[in-house]
Amino acid sequence: xxxxxxxxxxxxxxLLLGTPCLAAQTSAEGLVLPDSLSLATADSxxxxxxxxxxxxxxxxxxxxxxxxNLIRLYDQPVVNYQDSEIQADSLYVxxxxxxxxxFGPTRMRDADQLLxxxxxxxxxxxxxxxxxxxxxxxxxxxxxxxxxxxxxxNIYDIDGGSFTNCDLEExxxxxxxxxxxxxxxxxxxxxxxxGYVNHFPVFYFPFxxxxxxxxxxxxxLIPSPDYNNIxxxxxxxxxxxxxYKDYADFTLGFDLMEKTGWKAKFDSxxxxxxxFKGNLNASFQHGIGSTGVNNDWAIQGRHHQDLPERASLxxxxxxxxxxxxxxxxxxxxxxxxQRLSSNLSYSKPLGSSYFSAGSxxxxxxxxxxxxxSLPSASFSLSSRPVSELFGLSSDSWLSNLNYRYSTSLExxxxxxxxKYSLGDLIWNNSYDPADTTGTTFINxxxxxxxxxxxxxxxxxxxxxxxLSHGLEASEVWMDRDKISNKPARGxxxxxxxxxxxxxxxxxxxxxLPISSIRHTLSPTLGVSFQPDSQNNRDLYSxxxxxxxxxxxxxxxxxxxxxxxxxxxxxxxNAKKMNDLLSWRxxxxxxxxxxxxxxxxxxxxxxxxxxGLSLGDLKLNNGKFNLGGLRLAYAAQYSFSQDPxxxxxxSLNLHNQYFSQSLALGGSAPYQAYYQAPKNRLFDNFGQxxxxxxxxxxxxxxxxxxxxxxxxTHDLYSPxxxxxxxxxxxxxxxxxxxxxxxxxxxxNYYDLKKGKSLAQSFAISRDLHCWKMDISxxxxxxxxxxxxxxxxxxxxxxxxxxxxxxxxx
Numbered sequence: 001x002x003x004x005x006x007x008x009x010x011x012x013x014x015l016l017l018g019t020p021c022l023a024a025q026t027s028a029e030g031l032v033l034p035d036s037l038s039l040a041t042a043d044s045x046x047x048x049x050x051x052x053x054x055x056x057x058x059x060x061x062x063x064x065x066x067x068x069n070l071i072r073l074y075d076q077p078v079v080n081y082q083d084s085e086i087q088a089d090s091l092y093v094x095x096x097x098x099x100x101x102x103f104g105p106t107r108m109r110d111a112d113q114l115l116x117x118x119x120x121x122x123x124x125x126x127x128x129x130x131x132x133x134x135x136x137x138x139x140x141x142x143x144x145x146x147x148x149x150x151x152x153x154n155i156y157d158i159d160g161g162s163f164t165n166c167d168l169e170e171x172x173x174x175x176x177x178x179x180x181x182x183x184x185x186x187x188x189x190x191x192x193x194x195g196y197v198n199h200f201p202v203f204y205f206p207f208x209x210x211x212x213x214x215x216x217x218x219x220x221l222i223p224s225p226d227y228n229n230i231x232x233x234x235x236x237x238x239x240x241x242x243x244y245k246d247y248a249d250f251t252l253g254f255d256l257m258e259k260t261g262w263k264a265k266f267d268s269x270x271x272x273x274x275x276f277k278g279n280l281n282a283s284f285q286h287g288i289g290s291t292g293v294n295n296d297w298a299i300q301g302r303h304h305q306d307l308p309e310r311a312s313l314x315x316x317x318x319x320x321x322x323x324x325x326x327x328x329x330x331x332x333x334x335x336x337x338q339r340l341s342s343n344l345s346y347s348k349p350l351g352s353s354y355f356s357a358g359s360x361x362x363x364x365x366x367x368x369x370x371x372x373s374l375p376s377a378s379f380s381l382s383s384r385p386v387s388e389l390f391g392l393s394s395d396s397w398l399s400n401l402n403y404r405y406s407t408s409l410e411x412x413x414x415x416x417x418x419k420y421s422l423g424d425l426i427w428n429n430s431y432d433p434a435d436t437t438g439t440t441f442i443n444x445x446x447x448x449x450x451x452x453x454x455x456x457x458x459x460x461x462x463x464x465x466x467l468s469h470g471l472e473a474s475e476v477w478m479d480r481d482k483i484s485n486k487p488a489r490g491x492x493x494x495x496x497x498x499x500x501x502x503x504x505x506x507x508x509x510x511x512l513p514i515s516s517i518r519h520t521l522s523p524t525l526g527v528s529f530q531p532d533s534q535n536n537r538d539l540y541s542x543x544x545x546x547x548x549x550x551x552x553x554x555x556x557x558x559x560x561x562x563x564x565x566x567x568x569x570x571x572x573n574a575k576k577m578n579d580l581l582s583w584r585x586x587x588x589x590x591x592x593x594x595x596x597x598x599x600x601x602x603x604x605x606x607x608x609x610x611g612l613s614l615g616d617l618k619l620n621n622g623k624f625n626l627g628g629l630r631l632a633y634a635a636q637y638s639f640s641q642d643p644x645x646x647x648x649x650s651l652n653l654h655n656q657y658f659s660q661s662l663a664l665g666g667s668a669p670y671q672a673y674y675q676a677p678k679n680r681l682f683d684n685f686g687q688x689x690x691x692x693x694x695x696x697x698x699x700x701x702x703x704x705x706x707x708x709x710x711x712t713h714d715l716y717s718p719x720x721x722x723x724x725x726x727x728x729x730x731x732x733x734x735x736x737x738x739x740x741x742x743x744x745x746x747n748y749y750d751l752k753k754g755k756s757l758a759q760s761f762a763i764s765r766d767l768h769c770w771k772m773d774i775s776x777x778x779x780x781x782x783x784x785x786x787x788x789x790x791x792x793x794x795x796x797x798x799x800x801x802x803x804x805x806x807x808x
Contacts, residue, residue, distance in 0.1 A: 059091075069095040085109050088120070099123050106131070114682045117148065134158070137682050138212055141165030141793070143182060156182040163188050163210065165793045166769040169677040173197045173769060175208065187211045211797045216243035221251070221796070228784075228805040230327055232258030239265075247272055261288045263325075278303035280317075285325045296325040311348035318342045323365050327807075335782060335807075338366050353381040370415040372425070373543055380406040383456065400459045406452045410543040413445040448478035448545035466500045476547050481538045490536040492548040498526030498557075515567050515574070522561040529554045552592060559586035575610075582606040587643070596644055600654070604638040614666075628666045635660040656721045659714035669705045670739040707735035715751075727751040740766040769793065782807050 060075020073091040089104025102120040109115075114137040122129030134148030145161035161180030164171045177190030188210045195203030211219060221241055226234040239253030248270035255263040263285040271277035280301035287294045298320040305313040318340040320326065326334040345358030357377040363370050387398040416432075417424060424430065424443045432442040454472040461467055472494045481488035503521040529552075536549035564581040567574060584604045589597040614629035637658045645652040715727040733745045741763070748758040762775040773788045784805035791798035 071095070116681060122150075135681070138182075138184075141212070142171075142679070143180070143188065145180065154184040154186070156184070158182070161190070163190070164769075165791065167679050168768070169679050171679075172676075172767070175210075177208075186213055210794065216249065218242045221253070222799050222801075224801040224803065226803050226805075228807075230807065231260045234258060259288070261286045261293075274306060276303065276305040278315075283325065287324060289324070294322070294324060296320070296322045298325050307348075309348065311346070313344075313346050315344045316342055319363070320365075336779070339364055352384060353379065355379045368418065370420075370425075372413045372415070374411055374413070374426070376408070376410050376543065378406065378408040380404075400457055402456045402458070404454045404456075407450065408544055409449050410545050411445065411447045412543040413443070414441070416442045446478060446540055446542045446545070448476055448540075448542065450477075450545045450547075451475045464501055467498070468500075469495075469497045471495050474547050476539065476545055478540060478545060481540065483538050485538070488539055490533075490539045490547045490549075492530070492533045492536065494528060494530045494548075496526060496528040498524060500524040513568055515570055518565040518567070520561075520563045520565075522563075524557075524559045524561075526557040527554065528557065554591040556589045556591055557586070558588070559584065577610050580607070580609055582608075598643045601641040601643055602638070603640070605636070607633075607635045609633060624668075626666050626668055630665055632663045633661070653721070654719060656717045656719075657714070658721065659712070661710060661712040663708065663710040665706065665708035667705045668707055668736065670736070705736055709733050709735075724752065728757075742766075770798075 057073065057077065057079040059073040059077035061073070063072040063074070064070075065072070071091075071093045077088060077091045079086045079091070086102075086106070086108045088102035088106040090102070092101040092103065094100075100120070100122045103118075105116075105118050106120050107116055115131070115134065116136070117131040117134035119132040120129065121131075129150045131148040133144075133146060135142065135144035136148075141164055143158065143161060143163040145158035147159055148161075149157045151157050158180040160176070160178060162174045162176045163180065164174035166172050166174070173196060175190065175193050175195050177193045180188065180190040182188055189207070191207035193203075193205040193208040194201050195205070211217070219241055221237060221239040223235050223238045226236050228234075234255060234257045236255045237253050238256070239251050242250045242252075244250065248268060251265075251267040253265045253267070255265070257263070263283055265281070265283045267279070267281045269279045278301065281299070283298045285294075285296045287296060299317055300319075301315070301317040303313075303315040307313060319342060320340065323337070326337065329335045340363045341360060342362075343358060343360040345356060347354070347356040349355075355378070357375060359372070359374040359376060361370065361372045361374075381404060383402045383404045385394075385399045386401040386403055387394065387396045390398070392398055413425070413427075415424060417430065420443065421428075427445055428443060429441055429445055430443040431438055432440040452472070452474045454470060456468065456470040458466075458468045473491070474493075475491040476489065478488050480486045500522065503523075505519040505521070506516060508516045530548060530550075532552040533548045533550060536547050539547065539549065562581075562583040563579050566577045566580055568577075569575055582605065585601065587601045588599045590599070591597065609632075611630045611632040614631055617626040617629060618624070619626075635658070637656075639653045639656040641652050641654065710730075710732045712730040713728070715721070715724040717724045727750070729747075729749045729751055731745075731747045731749075733743070736742045743764075744760070744762040746758075746760045747756060749756050756778070758777075758779040760775070760777050762773065764774075765772040770789060770791050774786070776785045777783060782805070784803065786801070786803040788799070788801040790800070
């Protein structure tokens with residue numbers, strides 16, 4: 001019998017037009033084939049070879065024509081092979097010509113490929129076929145046309161074909177091409193191409209390539225045009241992207257500038273879970289300017305690595321040869337940078353102690369100087385009870401006595417010379433030739449070590465009185481002092497003692513919205529002593545290496561903290577406002593001074609009520625709702641007083657600072673009327689592909705209807721608060737204007753100078769499958785804009801953007 005070869009021919013047609021191995025999954029009415037289907041004859045679209053068990057087909061009527069060597073299947077025939085299926089009105093196989101046909105509507109399904117159409121034609125010898133009025137669902141969209149031809153193992157050609165990833169029954173956009181080619185699981189290529197939006201042609205491209213691969217893969221990125229008054233017309237990010245397995249991403253790109261030359265860029269990110277992660281960005285610019293040709297470079301990067309025994313290594317690189325390379329950067333942090341810092345650090349816990357070592361280098365781009373710390377190291381032993389040293393229990397009085405120790409090593413350098421050698425950078429001290437006194441360094445280095453030891457005793461007396469006592473000693477060693485003694489040593493000591501307790505007062509009210517008020521009063525009294533240390537006046541102080549160098553001092557310190565809390569309602573409806581109002585006052589006195597021993601009095605007041613719920617606001621007979629309205633306010637006021645000038649006629653307030661903020665927020669849900677119907681052609685295939693999952697996630701995220709508005713005002717005055725020296729106003733607004741429009745706005749305004757220091761405006765338009773973002777930023781003498789239109793499912797492949805900037 002020749003039934004088996006005929007069915008093999010037909011299955012090959014199904015495999016070629018339905019993509020990877022269309023497989024059976026239902027039992028057959030009629031003939032069950034033995035396990036003899038050859039893997040060698042399987043379609044090349046098959047991406048994974050698995051053992052072939054059996055092929056099944058069912059039909060209401062099966063007809064065998066032995067004379068013409070034909071097989072005909074009628075009345076809802078279905079062929080199943082592994083996990084694939086084909087259905088048609090009728091199926092016909094010509095065994096002599098080795099051709100297979102289907103008539104009427106045809107449906108094919110493989111695990112990740114869905115295909116609809118009619119009248120399949122397939123030739124086994126040439127392994128080609130066609131489908132009339134074919135329409136298919138791929139990973140991230142739909143494609144189809146009047147005639148779909150299979151021309152290679154993974155290639156489909158369509159004349160007058162269209163592609164879209166819009167999931168509506170009537171797509172909001174699509175690309176039409178006279179010649180469209182689909183590379184399965186790779187890309188879609190067309191020429192020429194017209195982009196339609198709501199049946200209106202808006203784009204024309206000589207050719208277009210749309211990647212449809214899953215995950216990360218190499219390829220060229222879409223460049224973006226740009227314009228600013230420094231570079232002129234530019235084309236940026238002409239780049240090639242290359243991923244390395246699951247560990248790293250690499251991008252090599254170029255910028256071409258009309259007026260200032262070109263720039264090459266290399267960007268990378270890498271990560272290995274539980275081991276390391278980081279990034280490295282490098283650029284080189286061949287610039288053409290008014291002073292000639294300049295070659296500038298920049299390197300930036302971060303690295304974090306987890307080492308054994310909870311140790312870690314961190315590095316931060318930030319170097320540039322000249323700030324010219326960032327002159328026209330769209331990144332405000334780069335264009336306005338004044339300092340760049342690089343550092344390397346190693347840290348490791350040692351039981352209850354901690355060790356760290358590292359180095360740092362800082363470039364001052366304004367003064368063209370550099371400072372460094374090479375190396376620096378520290379070891380610290382956190383506060384521990386003395387009782388542990390003697391093996392005593394925690395009930396011993398020594399458990400309240402704690403000790404701590406820390407030590408640090410530091411080498412610092414300040415380089416002012418424009419052209420310095422490696423020796424200048426590492427150690428050489430050089431005097432400034434412009435200083436005839438010979439006391440000013442142009443390159444200056446210091447090396448030193450500091451030890452610090454402390455004892456502390458903390459306990460509570462009578463269950464309410466907190467007492468604290470402490471002793472502290474510090475010692476430094478350094479390479480030299482100000483009078484060139486080598487090496488130099490210094491030390492200082494201090495002692496302190498304090499007491500603190502809390503007093504509580506509660507007042508209850510009946511038949512009032514406020515059910516109770518609680519007042520907490522916390523006074524603190526302390527005394528500290530520091531001996532005379534004027535013998536340290538010739539020592540340097542650098543990088544945390546230094547000791548006190550003043551007269552002996554004994555200070556009496558006093559502070560008073562007040563906090564008010566309120567409670568509203570009762571029972572289950574009770575609500576508390578903690579720290580609604582706070583007021584802190586502090587003062588100190590030098591007991592060794594003969595007159596005016598008290599320093600200035602410092603006061604700080606704060607008001608921080610919890611957010612007030614305003615409920616819902618309904619407008620226009622409930623057609624427009626503002627739900628969950630919530631109002632919040634906070635304020636802070638601080639000032640100081642000279643106790644010797646306070647009188648009835650003048651409070652003598654100085655250094656007054658006042659800030660307040662007001663925030664209003666809620667939600668404004670929008671009802672979506674007349675929602676466009678979805679594309680349901682593939683729903684009854686019984687599976688949900690990743691396209692629908694991503695679409696549902698996007699729609700869920702886009703449904704956020706929260707909005708907020710905030711105002712912050714602060715001012716400072718050295719004397720009169722009504723004659724402020726500085727006064728600033730900050731405003732921020734985030735909202736959804738409609739279901740598809742959202743807006744963000746922020747403003748930083750100098751009320752004293754009457755000018756805006758910075759503004760930022762961004763507006764977004766949700767276009768269902770697409771999204772448009774427009775942003776404008778202004779800061780000091782610099783402004784920039786950016787316009788981006790991108791497809792939400794293919795944001796890298798289908799993306800149009802432009803930007804511009806200007807510096808005044």
